[in-house]
Amino acid sequence: MAEMVVEGAVTLNVEGAFYNPRMRLNRDLGVAMVRALGISDYLDALAASGARGLRVAKEAGAAAVALNDVSPRAVALIRENARLNGLVGCEVLSSNANVLLHQRRFEAVDLDPFGSPAPFLAAAARSALDYLFITATDTAPLCGAHLKSGIRKYMAVPVKAEHHREMGARILLGAAARELARVDKGVRPLLTHATDHYVRVYLGIAKGAKSADRALESMGYLEQCRSCGLWRTVSGVGCPSSGKCSFCGGRAEVAGPLWLGPIQDPGVIGRALAAMEGSAARSDRGVRLLQACADEIDLPMYYDHHRLCRRFKATPGTASDLVEELRSLGWSASRTHFSGVGVKTDAPIEVLREVLTAPPPRSGARGGSSSHGP
Numbered sequence: 001m002a003e004m005v006v007e008g009a010v011t012l013n014v015e016g017a018f019y020n021p022r023m024r025l026n027r028d029l030g031v032a033m034v035r036a037l038g039i040s041d042y043l044d045a046l047a048a049s050g051a052r053g054l055r056v057a058k059e060a061g062a063a064a065v066a067l068n069d070v071s072p073r074a075v076a077l078i079r080e081n082a083r084l085n086g087l088v089g090c091e092v093l094s095s096n097a098n099v100l101l102h103q104r105r106f107e108a109v110d111l112d113p114f115g116s117p118a119p120f121l122a123a124a125a126r127s128a129l130d131y132l133f134i135t136a137t138d139t140a141p142l143c144g145a146h147l148k149s150g151i152r153k154y155m156a157v158p159v160k161a162e163h164h165r166e167m168g169a170r171i172l173l174g175a176a177a178r179e180l181a182r183v184d185k186g187v188r189p190l191l192t193h194a195t196d197h198y199v200r201v202y203l204g205i206a207k208g209a210k211s212a213d214r215a216l217e218s219m220g221y222l223e224q225c226r227s228c229g230l231w232r233t234v235s236g237v238g239c240p241s242s243g244k245c246s247f248c249g250g251r252a253e254v255a256g257p258l259w260l261g262p263i264q265d266p267g268v269i270g271r272a273l274a275a276m277e278g279s280a281a282r283s284d285r286g287v288r289l290l291q292a293c294a295d296e297i298d299l300p301m302y303y304d305h306h307r308l309c310r311r312f313k314a315t316p317g318t319a320s321d322l323v324e325e326l327r328s329l330g331w332s333a334s335r336t337h338f339s340g341v342g343v344k345t346d347a348p349i350e351v352l353r354e355v356l357t358a359p360p361p362r363s364g365a366r367g368g369s370s371s372h373g374p
């Protein structure tokens with residue numbers, strides 16, 4: 001029996017294999033990124049119905065696309081769907097992904113597992129020559145809600161905090177960077193987003209021990225205050241934590257190791273935007289998400305505007321007002337795709353408190369005369 005769906009430029013029979021229509025945006029962006037990066041040799045390592053890999057073959061024009069799944073039913077469907085869409089040139093494989101990834105090398109490897117990608121990271125780090133794309137739907141372990149599971153899967157301690165979505169992305173990026181470093185490869189995140197129930201990262205890979213060493217310089221820890229929400233980053237392999245918040249004296253917890261380096265490449269994202277704008281699978285949400293990722297300032301973590309206002313007993317304006325006020329004082333600030341109420345800034349927390357608790361009209365603070373400018 002056939003259960004047909006149309007997604008992007010392909011028609012798929014998804015009867016008896018995993019197919020999640022809510023992941024369409026994830027696949028739309030994947031196609032746009034493959035086009036933006038000009039990838040010609042791509043492996044969909046956990047392909048299910050083949051939705052992702054077949055769309056890459058059809059819409060991104062990648063010359064050599066391989067699709068793999070360990071399930072015989074999935075493999076039969078991938079073959080059928082490849083035929084149905086005139087994509088008989090695609091290679092269909094039926095291996096345990098870890099065996100395949102140890103046996104062969106691909107320009108780009110895409111991991112889209114059930115839950116955590118952790119069981120596949122080591123083999124994928126070996127196989128991927130230039131690009132590694134990873135989806136993780138185990139957001140509770142990544143973000144700190146299931147602490148022990150996070151530690152087991154990613155050998156890192158996530159701290160549950162207001163910026164938990166970015167915490168999850170950076171724990172995943174850190175785990176990938178360390179796996180790649182083990183095989184003398186350095187990593188450069190090109191696009192990172194946390195959307196709906198998953199985190200998705202697109203990594204560029206640079207070969208060589210020196211590249212790996214350079215990438216590991218972006219690893220570190222995050223000291224997080226339980227009381228006031230202040231955080232500070234600590235780069236390097238050791239984490240000298242006082243255990244005490246320097247702002248309010250509250251208890252500070254340590255998260256990590258995690259990735260503290262840049263997570264977006266606006267140049268690549270701009271090309272993905274152009275690819276998406278010109279494609280049949282253009283989606284408003286996809287365009288908005290890419291634009292937001294390109295526009296956010298690339299510093300670790302963000303504040304939740306509502307929580308900041310509650311903490312400082314401030315009358316809430318909007319997150320955009322706060323961004324504008326910080327910018328007018330000379331600080332870097334932006335909204336973030338991670339949260340509708342998130343604010344990223346390099347301003348210290350003292351400045352945030354002053355800005356939020358300044359007597360109205362807050363616009364009186366504009367004009368750049370503050371002694372707190374950078």
Ligand SMILES: C[S@@+](CC[C@H](N)C(=O)[O-])C[C@H]1O[C@@H](n2cnc3c(N)ncnc32)[C@H](O)[C@@H]1O
Pocket residue numbers: 017018019020023027045046047048049050051052068069070071074095096097098112113114
């Ligand atoms: C979440 S689904 C993939 C969804 C697909 N990428 C998409 O976009 O529609 C995960 C797939 O991984 C397959 N799988 C699980 N463990 C595997 C393994 N060790 N090797 C290969 N395939 C595996 C499952 O059979 C399942 O079809």
Ligand SMILES: [Zn+2]
Pocket residue numbers: 225226227228229230245246247248249250
């Ligand atoms: Zn504090």
